Amino acid sequence: MSNLPYIVGNWKMNGTRSMLSEARAIDRSTQRFPGVQVAIAPPFTLINAMREASQMIGVGGQDCHVEASGAFTGDISAPMLRDAGADFVILGHSERRALHGETDELIRDKAEAAQAAGLGVIVCVGETDGERDAGNAESVVSAQLDGSLPRGENGADKLSVAYEPVWAIGTGRVASTDDISAMHSIIRGKLKDVYGEAGDEIRILYGGSVKGENAPEILAIDEVGGALVGGASLSAESFLSIVGAAAPERPERG
Numbered sequence: 001m002s003n004l005p006y007i008v009g010n011w012k013m014n015g016t017r018s019m020l021s022e023a024r025a026i027d028r029s030t031q032r033f034p035g036v037q038v039a040i041a042p043p044f045t046l047i048n049a050m051r052e053a054s055q056m057i058g059v060g061g062q063d064c065h066v067e068a069s070g071a072f073t074g075d076i077s078a079p080m081l082r083d084a085g086a087d088f089v090i091l092g093h094s095e096r097r098a099l100h101g102e103t104d105e106l107i108r109d110k111a112e113a114a115q116a117a118g119l120g121v122i123v124c125v126g127e128t129d130g131e132r133d134a135g136n137a138e139s140v141v142s143a144q145l146d147g148s149l150p151r152g153e154n155g156a157d158k159l160s161v162a163y164e165p166v167w168a169i170g171t172g173r174v175a176s177t178d179d180i181s182a183m184h185s186i187i188r189g190k191l192k193d194v195y196g197e198a199g200d201e202i203r204i205l206y207g208g209s210v211k212g213e214n215a216p217e218i219l220a221i222d223e224v225g226g227a228l229v230g231g232a233s234l235s236a237e238s239f240l241s242i243v244g245a246a247a248p249e250r251p252e253r254g
């Protein structure tokens with residue numbers, strides 16, 4: 001299990017082949033930051049091309065089906081992601097939970113299927129603003145973790161958790177450092193309950209309006225092991241400013 005800071009770009013439903021130039025630029029510059037693990041989850045259509053166009057960065061999917069194959073029109077399975085060159089998959093993103101009705105149980109099944117296929121998994125959790133205003137942020141996130149974390153002997157393998165308060169996604173509003181710190185500590189406690197000692201090694205990413213300007217402060221928070229980045233991952237320049245903020249030392253020349 002790597003303990004490098006993990007900076008993951010989620011391109012969501014953005015990007016055609018013309019955007020591979022951004023991925024190439026990110027890949028080239030990532031060589032200057034050996035102390036950071038960098039990855040991008042493009043749309044399914046770009047996974048294979050991005051894998052072939054890059055050497056340093058991880059490439060991942062944004063979702064997968066529970067089954068390995070079958071009559072599931074429009075879906076993509078975990079072994080198919082592997083076959084296309086993906087290393088990992090993002091599961092349970094709030095947009096999938098809200099717009100596709102994904103339940104904790106389904107996300108857990110997907111996570112276990114992805115791990116069985118050899119993929120790393122990023123399980124996303126996070127409360128809405130209504131849930132936070134009602135004082136329920138902690139209980140909502142805890143319940144999401146209880147329901148959606150992969151179990152079984154190797155559940156902690158290549159697993160990360162992304163805390164993304166829904167109200168911070170794409171809004172320019174960022175959770176306060178105190179709130180991020182408090183929630184990440186709660187998540188760490190839960191991971192230790194579920195996985196024992198292995199729960200200490202799982203990286204907990206923050207996501208929600210992370211930019212180059214706020215990344216240094218966010219990434220310095222105890223228990224923040226990286227960032228899941230949406231909008232700012234779509235250009236090499238803005239994404240690399242976040243990667244640079246995660247680098248423990250000055251970049252190597254190049």
Ligand SMILES: O=C[C@H](O)COP(=O)(O)O
Pocket residue numbers: 010093164168169170171172207208209210228229230231232
């Ligand atoms: O997966 C990424 C998150 O939804 C964050 O998106 P954002 O950086 O555009 O707020």
